[in-house]
Amino acid sequence: MPFKWREDREDKIFEAVKKSLDGHHPFELALHGFGAFKPRVIFIHIEENQALKGVHDSLKRNMKSELNIFNAEYKGRGFNPHLTLAFRDLKKSMFLQAWKEFENKSYQALFPVDSIVLLKHNGKSWDIYKTFDLRK
Numbered sequence: 058m059p060f061k062w063r064e065d066r067e068d069k070i071f072e073a074v075k076k077s078l079d080g081h082h083p084f085e086l087a088l089h090g091f092g093a094f095k096p097r098v099i100f101i102h103i104e105e106n107q108a109l110k111g112v113h114d115s116l117k118r119n120m121k122s123e124l125n126i127f128n129a130e131y132k133g134r135g136f137n138p139h140l141t142l143a144f145r146d147l148k149k150s151m152f153l154q155a156w157k158e159f160e161n162k163s164y165q166a167l168f169p170v171d172s173i174v175l176l177k178h179n180g181k182s183w184d185i186y187k188t189f190d191l192r193k
Contacts, residue, residue, distance in 0.1 A: 093159075
């Protein structure tokens with residue numbers, strides 16, 4: 058959920074994220090198949106996962122209560138966890154051609170999640186800004 062925040066107050070974000078993750082433990086995510094937000098985004102589906110939903114709900118609640126950030130349902134899209142493969146680098150005119158390559162392909166993977174990463178936009182792209190480990 059993108060938001061703007063003053064750099065001199067970033068420690069407040071760190072505190073809120075740490076508080077949100079308290080009590081959450083490492084878990085596994087399962088990836089399954091491809092999807093699209095037409096006409097520009099191609100992604101990999103993340104299977105429904107209660108641990109991930111719990112982290113999301115906790116972050117959403119604490120961002121609202123601790124920092125007064127209310128955009129957890131960013132642009133009314135709800136929570137749709139996925140791994141984006143193509144977005145701004147995929148021109149609309151090329152979307153259909155690219156989507157034909159992915160729409161019927163099979164893909165499955167499982168990977169451990171032992172940390173949450175806060176990203177910061179540098180004006181052109183998102184950079185890893187701070188990593189928060191989940192309790193072992």
